[in-house]
Amino acid sequence: MSIQTTQLRKTYNQDTDFPVHAVKQLDLSIEQGEFVAVMGPSGSGKTTLLNMIGGIDIPSAGTVIIDGIDICALKDKALIAFRRDNIGFIFQDYSLLPVLTALENVEFVMQLQGHSEKECRERAITLLDQVGLGEQLHKIPSKLSGGQQQRVAVARALAPSPRFVMADEPTANLDAKSTAELLDIMQQLNEKEGTTFIFSTHDPRVIKRARRVIVFEDGQLTEDRAQ
Amino acid sequence: MLIKLAWRNLWRNKLRTAIMLSAMAFGLIGVVTMIGFMNGMYGNMIDNAISWQTSHVQVHHQDFVDNPETTLAIVEPELITAELDKISEVIAWSERFIVDGMVASARSSRGVRVNGVDIDAEARVTPIASSVKEGSWLPAEGRHPVVVSLKTAQRLRLKLGSKVVITFSNAEKDVTGAAFRVSGFFSTPSSNFDDGNIYVRRTDLMAMAGIDGSHEIAVLLDDKNKMSNALAISVRDKIRLITSSENSVRDWQQIQPMLASIIAQMGPSNAILLGIFVLAMGFGVVNIMLMSVFERTREFGVLMAVGMQKHKVFALIIFETSLLGVTGATLGLMSSLGLIELLQITGIPLGNMAEGLGAFGVDTTLYPQVAASEYRYIFITVVLVCVLAALYPARQILKQRPVDAMAEKH
Ligand SMILES: Nc1ncnc2c1ncn2[C@@H]1O[C@H](COP(=O)(O)OP(=O)(O)O)[C@@H](O)[C@H]1O
Ligand SMILES: [Mg+2]
Numbered sequence: 173m174s175i176q177t178t179q180l181r182k183t184y185n186q187d188t189d190f191p192v193h194a195v196k197q198l199d200l201s202i203e204q205g206e207f208v209a210v211m212g213p214s215g216s217g218k219t220t221l222l223n224m225i226g227g228i229d230i231p232s233a234g235t236v237i238i239d240g241i242d243i244c245a246l247k248d249k250a251l252i253a254f255r256r257d258n259i260g261f262i263f264q265d266y267s268l269l270p271v272l273t274a275l276e277n278v279e280f281v282m283q284l285q286g287h288s289e290k291e292c293r294e295r296a297i298t299l300l301d302q303v304g305l306g307e308q309l310h311k312i313p314s315k316l317s318g319g320q321q322q323r324v325a326v327a328r329a330l331a332p333s334p335r336f337v338m339a340d341e342p343t344a345n346l347d348a349k350s351t352a353e354l355l356d357i358m359q360q361l362n363e364k365e366g367t368t369f370i371f372s373t374h375d376p377r378v379i380k381r382a383r384r385v386i387v388f389e390d391g392q393l394t395e396d397r398a399q
Numbered sequence: 400m401l402i403k404l405a406w407r408n409l410w411r412n413k414l415r416t417a418i419m420l421s422a423m424a425f426g427l428i429g430v431v432t433m434i435g436f437m438n439g440m441y442g443n444m445i446d447n448a449i450s451w452q453t454s455h456v457q458v459h460h461q462d463f464v465d466n467p468e469t470t471l472a473i474v475e476p477e478l479i480t481a482e483l484d485k486i487s488e489v490i491a492w493s494e495r496f497i498v499d500g501m502v503a504s505a506r507s508s509r510g511v512r513v514n515g516v517d518i519d520a521e522a523r524v525t526p527i528a529s530s531v532k533e534g535s536w537l538p539a540e541g542r543h544p545v546v547v548s549l550k551t552a553q554r555l556r557l558k559l560g561s562k563v564v565i566t567f568s569n570a571e572k573d574v575t576g577a578a579f580r581v582s583g584f585f586s587t588p589s590s591n592f593d594d595g596n597i598y599v600r601r602t603d604l605m606a607m608a609g610i611d612g613s614h615e616i617a618v619l620l621d622d623k624n625k626m627s628n629a630l631a632i633s634v635r636d637k638i639r640l641i642t643s644s645e646n647s648v649r650d651w652q653q654i655q656p657m658l659a660s661i662i663a664q665m666g667p668s669n670a671i672l673l674g675i676f677v678l679a680m681g682f683g684v685v686n687i688m689l690m691s692v693f694e695r696t697r698e699f700g701v702l703m704a705v706g707m708q709k710h711k712v713f714a715l716i717i718f719e720t721s722l723l724g725v726t727g728a729t730l731g732l733m734s735s736l737g738l739i740e741l742l743q744i745t746g747i748p749l750g751n752m753a754e755g756l757g758a759f760g761v762d763t764t765l766y767p768q769v770a771a772s773e774y775r776y777i778f779i780t781v782v783l784v785c786v787l788a789a790l791y792p793a794r795q796i797l798k799q800r801p802v803d804a805m806a807e808k809h
Contacts (some may be wrong), residue, residue, distance in 0.1 A: 185561070223802050228703075228801040229800070229802040230800075248709065252703060252706055252708050253708070255704065255706050256707075257706070262703075263805075265596070267698070267701040269702075271404065271411060272407070281401055281705050284705070284706050286418070328705070340610055379621075
């Protein structure tokens with residue numbers, strides 16, 4: 173169970189005079205259970221990479237193979253279902269539904285999978301408890317702090333029991349304390365449940381906690397180290 | 400969950416939604432009141448025409464219709480009346496002996512249609528007896544009573560008990576005349592009718608004319624549906640079967656083709672009224688759905704990223720617009736219903752307008768009418784248009800890939 177990219181490339185504005193090579197010829201392999209930080213300056217292509225291996229963006233060339241499935245070849249509908257069941261997303265701006273409560277935000281993605289209401293409720297409460305929001309179940313996002321919202325987002329990403337979680341600069345908007353709390357939670361989940369986390373960042377405190385660091389510069393992998 | 404989400408999304412921009420809903424509600428109140436007003440006016444016109452002029456079915460000698468000569472009486476009227484007695488939907492019928500003649504007072508004279516009627520039968524078929532404003536309806540006793548309209552009385556300067564002379568050509572084409580005494584003044588909603596009709600007893604008129612019989616049989620049916628002449632047609636055809644081909648049997652829409660055209664244009668004219676409103680509303684809904692969908696482009700991108708299938712995103716948008724339509728239509732129609740119910744009690748006084756409309760046989764106070772089927776029709780149209788209005792914004796969103804949708808900044 174792994175993510176495998178071969179000769180992965182993404183070029184924006186391909187047919188114009190100023191093509192942007194966001195990701196260049198990338199061969200990368202990430203195993204189940206890893207806790208990986210993708211590091212690099214702004215504009216180096218981290219977001220583009222995460223989007224492609226998360227199946228929400230299409231590469232210009234090359235393949236992304238997850239558990240033997242070439243996700244680039246999947247049809248729209250199958251791809252959405254694949255993402256729903258296998259990949260969780262955590263976004264920099266949290267991206268919770270503002271009209272739903274914390275609990276409903278988490279339940280919602282499980283309901284998309286077709287679980288019963290009772291199942292969704294139980295798992296959502298368990299997860300929100302785990303991220304320390306057992307007391308805030310019925311608050312809407314705007315009534316929560318940034319750190320709390322991001323923890324709801326973590327619960328939401330994990331609710332459908334995905335095997336991979338893509339987190340694009342999850343701590344960029346958080347203060348030091350919230351960042352540390354969030355990393356604790358992610359690390360725990362990684363260790364306990366074996367969920368693979370791939371997160372991009374340029375925050376040295378976050379990089380310190382990663383077990384594998386991929387350094388990205390100008391669309392190219394310049395360093396890949398375990399720590 | 401999807402519906403809950405849609406409902407909450409609808410209220411995200413409370414002011415915008417409230418403004419749209421108010422616009423829909425007030426627009427609908429306007430449309431429904433207009434439709435009710437038109438229905439009330441035309442319905443009243445038809446009611447009055449049926450009760451005063453055409454009844455539901457009339458029988459004449461076929462030539463009498465174009466050339467009302469005294470000699471052109473209905474052939475074998477007793478066969479017809481015997482048949483009418485057998486038909487259960489027939490409430491009443493009235494045999495009339497009709498001549499066109501002159502009525503003269505000491506001051507002046509006027510050309511009128513003299514209706515020779517059987518007192519009780521006529522009172523059952525038309526509201527004439529109850530429309531006598533002064534004096535009384537034709538008495539059974541007494542020599543040569545006549546009932547004229549208030550208008551004719553004014554023109555001829557008549558008082559109750561005044562003497563008038565009625566003259567006309569009898570069966571031998573000789574002018575015949577006799578003195579009558581005014582027993583009452585009537586007034587109907589139609590000024591034209593009042594101008595041209597007076598009532599005497601049929602027996603008196605037959606004696607003057609020198610022949611017996613009747614020129615017109617007017618039949619009143621137990622028919623609540625004034626928008627259709629179906630029952631009248633069936634009774635008409637039953638009479639046609641048993642009567643001589645020299646007689647003409649017509650239903651009310653044949654007698655007064657204008658009534659048929661009024662009914663025929665009511666549907667389209669109401670539809671146009673509704674159409675204009677719905678079109679305006681449709682653009683309004685397109686506008687707010689475009690705004691509300693496009694300002695959430697990123698959110699829809701996230702929904703697709705976390706695994707919401709496109710048809711569900713589509714359904715979400717359609718639910719939102721449907722809820723908007725249902726809420727707006729319910730608000731609008733409920734308020735309209737209340738207003739119409741109120742106007743049903745108070746009526747709309749037509750004031751000066753009634754004078755002009757009097758010629759068409761419209762009462763001075765109008766009671767707007769809106770059928771349950773019209774409310775249903777409006778409701779469905781409004782909701783449908785809301786759904787249609789959201790199709791374009793919904794399609795635009797679904798065309799996007801999640802990353803592109805998420806890349807949109809707002
Ligand atoms: N939709 C896009 N269209 C054109 N260029 C883009 C688009 N998205 C990203 N880029 C460019 O691709 C490069 C990589 O961007 P990105 O993956 O967002 O980097 P990072 O996440 O490391 O900041 C940048 O030069 C950026 O300007
Ligand atoms: Mg980025």
